[in-house]
Amino acid sequence: MSNDENIYRSIQDFLGRISDVNILEEQIDIDLQLEYFEYSRTVKKDIPFKSILSEKKRLFDDNYPAEDKKALLVKLASTQEVEGYRAIEKYLKNPDSGLRDWAVLASQECRMLLQSKLLGDNQVFISTGLGGRGLKLRYFLVLVNNIEDSFTGLQRKVIRSEFDFVFSKHEAEIEDIVFSGRYCKILAVIPLEVPVREMLRNTINEINQLGDFIDPNFIITNVRKLTDKEITEFIEKDKKNKTDDE
Numbered sequence: 001m002s003n004d005e006n007i008y009r010s011i012q013d014f015l016g017r018i019s020d021v022n023i024l025e026e027q028i029d030i031d032l033q034l035e036y037f038e039y040s041r042t043v044k045k046d047i048p049f050k051s052i053l054s055e056k057k058r059l060f061d062d063n064y065p066a067e068d069k070k071a072l073l074v075k076l077a078s079t080q081e082v083e084g085y086r087a088i089e090k091y092l093k094n095p096d097s098g099l100r101d102w103a104v105l106a107s108q109e110c111r112m113l114l115q116s117k118l119l120g121d122n123q124v125f126i127s128t129g130l131g132g133r134g135l136k137l138r139y140f141l142v143l144v145n146n147i148e149d150s151f152t153g154l155q156r157k158v159i160r161s162e163f164d165f166v167f168s169k170h171e172a173e174i175e176d177i178v179f180s181g182r183y184c185k186i187l188a189v190i191p192l193e194v195p196v197r198e199m200l201r202n203t204i205n206e207i208n209q210l211g212d213f214i215d216p217n218f219i220i221t222n223v224r225k226l227t228d229k230e231i232t233e234f235i236e237k238d239k240k241n242k243t244d245d246e
Contacts, residue, residue, distance in 0.1 A: 129224045
């Protein structure tokens with residue numbers, strides 16, 4: 001059994017032991033997410049919950065400093081009270097410039113804590129830079145043409161057809177597919193329990209039986225979309241590392 005299969009079997013076993021999974025659907029910069037959760041961990045050490053709820057109106061005060069609103073959002077998220085959640089949701093309808101993503105994270109955390117409190121069930125929060133939908137994570141995939149040339153019309157048709165067919169079997173969905181030079185860039189949502197790399201390798205192998213025009217090595221990330229320049233730099237760096245190892 002491959003490492004990927006072991007990992008995804010572990011995920012399936014884990015998901016079977018919990019009642020609910022909360023996936024961040026928004027595409028939020030991963031560094032901001034790390035900043036939020038580190039800030040949240042620090043702030044939670046000593047929160048006067050009753051007084052925090054009485055301060056919720058400050059979220060809507062244009063003269064209240066942005067940094068103080070960031071702290072207030074985190075504290076409201078930690079109250080595990082419906083009142084705090086509603087205040088954050090109301091604020092999200094018209095957030096201050098630069099604070100929308102922070103408020104989204106606060107809303108997600110507060111909802112998860114509320115569910116844990118009200119339902120008495122274990123809750124899991126999963127967040128990535130590209131977000132997700134339902135119980136699916138969003139991935140950015142890059143296929144590379146073997147001969148350093150643009151994909152032909154027929155090759156593009158084959159790629160679209162084969163990926164649509166395989167993804168539908170796994171209840172995965174392609175949200176966007178773009179051909180840019182020798183790159184095929186795919187944005188897709190894939191169920192948590194699906195062994196992503198195995199699925200992609202099998203799909204590429206099937207396509208290559210019709211012409212061997214896709215490099216078997218591909219790029220996949222759930223952190224953020226990559227530019228063509230970043231993709232090229234990654235490929236060149238990977239090629240150099242392989243040469244140095246020989």
